[in-house]
Amino acid sequence: MRAYEIAFRGIHQHRVSSLITIGAVALACSMLMLVWAFKKEAESSFVGANGGFDAVLGPRGSKLQIVLNGLYHLDESPGLMKWEDYEQIAKFPAIEAAYPIAVGDNYRGYRLVGTVPEYLQNHYYTEGKPFELGRGGTLFSDESMLAVAGSLAARRLGVGVGDTFQPYHGLIFNEDAIHEEVYTVSGVLEPTGTPADRVIWIPLKGIQTMSGHNPAAATDISAVLLKFKQGANMAGFQLDMLYNKQGNRLTLAWPANRTIIQFFDKISWIDKALQAMAALVAIIAGGSILAILYNAMNERSRDIAVLRALGAKKMTVFSISLLEALGMTFAGVVAGFAVYALFGFAIGEVVQRETGVALDPFSGNASMIWAPVGMLGIGFLSGLVPSVKAYRTEVARNL
């Protein structure tokens, strides 16, 4: 019977306390990986899901609100802006493309975004990737009563080409606030992994002239999504000066990515709090290994003495105890990956449902190496104390 078999037997013999320890290690390891991986993944996925735009022009207000509303279809618009403002910025020489959007209605909680058909027709939401319609789908025209559903919205709402629906007023679903208009779904977008998946696109005029909306604002829009020409970096500075410093009616959120990065920086305390919690759980897991093995050594001093009497060397019983600690930690780490996979999948689903941003928690990241290695290190250190106790067990006294 080899040392590792005796160590495994020790773990099995104290299976209740061993399982608790393995659970604590699994929790700590998975938490460390989840917190770290999701921070990185969320940051890169959100930045990557900017829809291929460099800037957003919106009514005077917070840049973050304008970006969240314009690019991520979250939050409310800070107000309305004039159609002339769109026309003016669209003519700016450094602008490659400018798409107006209008928001303010929903269908069963899924936001309706009014825009021009060129947005879905010509724009690349990420490098080299245009929007694509699913089989049998067609785009709407400016004057039509047609709608194109994002893939996630269509799936969740259970709508497809040919289905009709009546929009509801506001961004939050209220059954009593139904509009008279009836829209027909003319197409469903292929998944993009961006917020475009969780909205329903309709013609800009549809939002502007929806029954019950203020006729005086029938040409107003919520924001303009901007793509700069290649190498036109200076344009951002010029427009920033024009709208943000010299003007006082509109706000230019540029660069759009920086606004999101700043947002993540602002909420980084949440990561730190979660990381501190994960570290605490890791320490508790280490303490648990130490306490369980140390107590087990008290109970098992006779067993250790018997092994020694049978010829086991001091280093052998030391190794057996250390292998038990490492065995429990290793089992905890393996279980930690299972917990990570489970929660990673669940969190990814929730984030995609709520934001449309597709996270991939299973893409390799550094935490998948340092968290398990760190836990094994903690297991090793925790196992040292009881192992030294086993090493020092007096054979004659304990037989």
Place this chain on the structure above:
Amino acid sequence: MSLLSIKGLVKRYPSDSGAQIDVVRIPSLLVEPGEQILLKGESGSGKSTLLNLIAGIVVADEGEIVLSGENICALSESARDAHRARSLGYVFQNFNLLNGYTSLENVELGMSFGSGVDRSYAKNLLDRVGLGNRQDYRPERLSQGQKQRVAVARALANRPKLVLADEPTGNLDPKNANLSLELIQSLCSENGAALVLVSHDSDLDERFERTVELAEFNQARMARVEGGSS
């Protein structure tokens, strides 16, 4: 050449008053290969300590213990462990079986630190002690007599040259004590192993080729204590 040769062996422990007292003092003792001897002595006469000295579990303060030509007292702790795993079998009064292990695994443990596990031999030993049908039983499912039989099988598992038995019948009823003693003696004979059995039971004399009274050594020890020597 003797299998075991003890000369001028002394082991001292501190008394409650702090003075060192001789717990074991053996001027000379020889055990021949295959010989079975009974070491008799009252409680506290140093019987178990003597066995622990021979096993290399505790270290002598003076003298030498030569087993199979090797002076155990001159070996490092690690070498004594290896020597024990290789050359000795040990039967304890309280059996000392490991609770989380089956009978078969307990016997295999007796091989684990020496020549390595030989499962068929371990099964064969259990058959020979009459527990072939209890191989998968853990100690809690065995009677006292059965536990001692497993312990005997374990002591012989590494094919030792010498078996040490420390009051092996002390926790058994007379019937089981008799059976266990017969078993230990017959298995040692079959395996060519010498046996040193310590007991305070004077009824065992006739069952051994030779009986050594530790009291004889103790008289010398006490004389030294009374004379003021440590």
